[in-house]
Amino acid sequence: MDLSVVEPPLGTPADPTFGLDTFGDVALGPDGEPLPPAEAIRQVVAEAELADAVGLDFFGVGEHHRPDFAVSAPDVVLAAIAGRTRRIRLGTSVTVLSSDDPIRVFERFATLDAVSRGRAEITVGRGSFTESFPLFGLSLDDYERLFSEKLDLLAALLQEGPVSWQGSVRPPLEGVEVFPRTAAGLPTWVGVGGTPESVVRAAAYGLPLVIAVIGGSPEGFVPLVELYHRALDHYEQPTLPISMHSPGHVAATDELAREQMYPHHAAAFTRIGRERGWGPYTPEQFEQGAGPTGALFVGSPETVAQKIAWAMRTLGLSRFQLKYAVGTLPHEERLESIRLYGTRVVPRVRELLADPSSGAE
Structure with a gap:
């Protein structure tokens, strides 16, 4: 299979959408101690209510099985959110x-x-944490095989007809039907962190792509987007949406946003880095990420809007998803970030993308 040809033009698709992502990060309470997980989950529901009220298009809840993230069952949390919202689409970021x-x-x-x-979506991925594998009796030696075979089966189930399937990770199925059926299909995305094989696999199944950009620069993911377009062409699939997930925080000024976000972001990345053999997260790393082409979307509404518009143009995105819950950042600061994102950032991004002279189209 030759995917080295066809140079697709990048650019922002018409009518982009904007969302938020959270892992149910456990914030600190007034006493400086982590909140109970139940309170962290209730905060997620309240944050989703506000996201719906300010007109955002999507709210994603990630799945984790560790103490710093409260949500291990996103579908249950999303069902609670569904009962308290009206229009916002609800999905995962990601389902492992x-x-x-x-x-x-x-x-x-x-x-x-x-x-x-009819507001449900799924984003499936292999996950950036591996706690679920031993928890559910699975071996990390099967990391790649488990995902590839299970995605193959899920892709068949999404057709919502009789499924006959055979693989090595479970007994075969013969003419099985799964219920309930949906009214108009179940949108399913594939979340990737930079692996070319995952990008090609998503294209092969005709599934849209969510790119997790949590380090480096969005510019560095241009080759993966181009690969995805070439793979879609190779597999004779239609043009499909691409989204991007990145961490960030919005406040009244650049200075305040950085001041609020940095200690929580640094603590979270230092903790994860300790598990993975990285050094402590530094102010220099934060400033690089918060710069004009970095992976952190932090600042005033205008600063964040300009950067999102640039990223959407650079990668030809149909959706942008801000991972707004940054470590132990307090609930009140998250709510204000959501309010500013929905009422000021997103309208400004739409203006920038609609104005050819802004350089964002």
């Missing part, structure tokens, strides 16, 4: 498909689609 059962994933999110009146 490798350690889940594709049939149960489909059933749970088809159910969420019903209770939300």
Whole structure:
């Protein structure tokens, strides 16, 4: 398969959408101690309510199985959110498909689609954490095989007809039908962190792409976007949406946004780095990420809007997803960030993308 040809033009698709992502990060309480996980989950529901009220298009909840993130069952949290919102689309960021059962994933999110009146989505991925593998009795030696086979099965289930399937990770299926059916299909994205094979796999199944940009620069992901377009062409798939997930924080001024975000972001990345053999997170790393072409979308509404418009143009994005819950950042500061993002950042990004003279189209 030759995917080295065809140079697709990049540019912002018409009518982009804007969302938020959270992992249910456990914030600190007034006493400086981590909040109970139950309170962190209730905060996620309140944050989603505000996201709906300020007109955002998507709210994504990630799956983790560790103490710093409270949400291990995103579909349950999203069902609670569905009952308290009206229009915002609800999905995952991400569902760790490798350690889940594709049939149960489909059933749970088809159910969420019903209770939300057609607002459910899934983003599947291998996950950047691996705690779910030993938790559910799986071996990391099967990391790649588990995801590739389970994605193959899920792609078949998404057709919502009889499924016959055979692989090595579960017994074969012959003419199986899975319920409930959805009214208009279940949008499913593939989340990737930079692996070319995952990008090509998403294209092969005709599934849209979410690129997680948490380090470096969005510019560095241009080759993966180009690869995705070439792969879509190779597999004779239609043009599909591409989204980007990146961390950030919005406040009244650049200085305040940096002051609020830095200690929580640094603590989270230092903790994760200690687990993975990295050094402590530094102010220099933060400033590089917060710069004009970095991966952190932090600043005043105008600063963040300019950077999002640039990233959407650079990668030809249909959606941008701000990972707004940064470590132990307090709930009140998250709410203000959501309010500013929905009422000031997103309208300004739309203006920039619609104005050819802004350089964002």
